[in-house]
Amino acid sequence: MRRTVRMLAVCGLAAVLTGGALAGCAQPGQLGDPVEKTTTEAPPVADLAPAPRLPQLLGSGLVEEPVQIGTPGPAVYSVRTATLPPGVSIAWHRHPGTETTIVTAGAVTLQLEDACDPVTFGAGEALFVADAVPHTLRNDGDVAAELVVAYLLAPGAPDQLSAPAACPAT
Known part of the structure; x- marks a missing residue:
């Protein structure tokens, strides 16, 4: 006063x-x-906060062979989104680490060295590529494939390296 x-x-x-x-x-x-009060009090802040959301499953897959992941030192984990338009393929390559990819829309076809039969993964499915395994990925469908790609690599390592074709073209 x-x-x-x-x-x-x-x-x-x-x-x-x-x-x-x-x-x-x-x-x-x-x-x-x-002064004379003309408005009602706002609800407590806690009532305005949105309820926490549980993690949403984007996709899952099965790795049929035992997986052992080890690094000789520190590792960098990165997660990205990617779009693969219809008819586009990623040339044979390998990663100096592991790759896990979740297909969130559309579909992709994967070929791995020593497993040349192509395997198609649709929306909600995930694929795993072990350390340094040459592979190729393509979209044989009519719609864009939307992907969430996660790598576990050594710090400073490139995301991918070229590799010679390991399977005959299909």
Whole structure:
């Protein structure tokens, strides 16, 4: 209340000195004086916070052989999205680490070295490529394939390296 009285006194004095009202001077109720309440109180902040969302499963897959992942030192894990348009293929390549890819829309066909029979993965399915295994990925469908790709690589290693074709073209 003292603050209000002082401000009003200063504004009143300034108004007298300048010969009129002074713009920017506080009106009753603007500096903490009680005024009649005309609105309802807002709900507590906790009521406004959205409910936590549980993790959403984007896809899953089965690795049919035992998997052992080890690194000789630190590793960098990166996750990206990618789009593979219809009719497009990624040339034979390998990664200096592992790759896990989830297909979230469309479909892709994977060929692995030593497993040349192509395997198609649709939306909601995931594929796994072990460390340094040459492979190719293509979209034989009519719609774009949307992918979430995760790599586990040594720090500073390239995402992928070229590899010679390991299977005859299909």
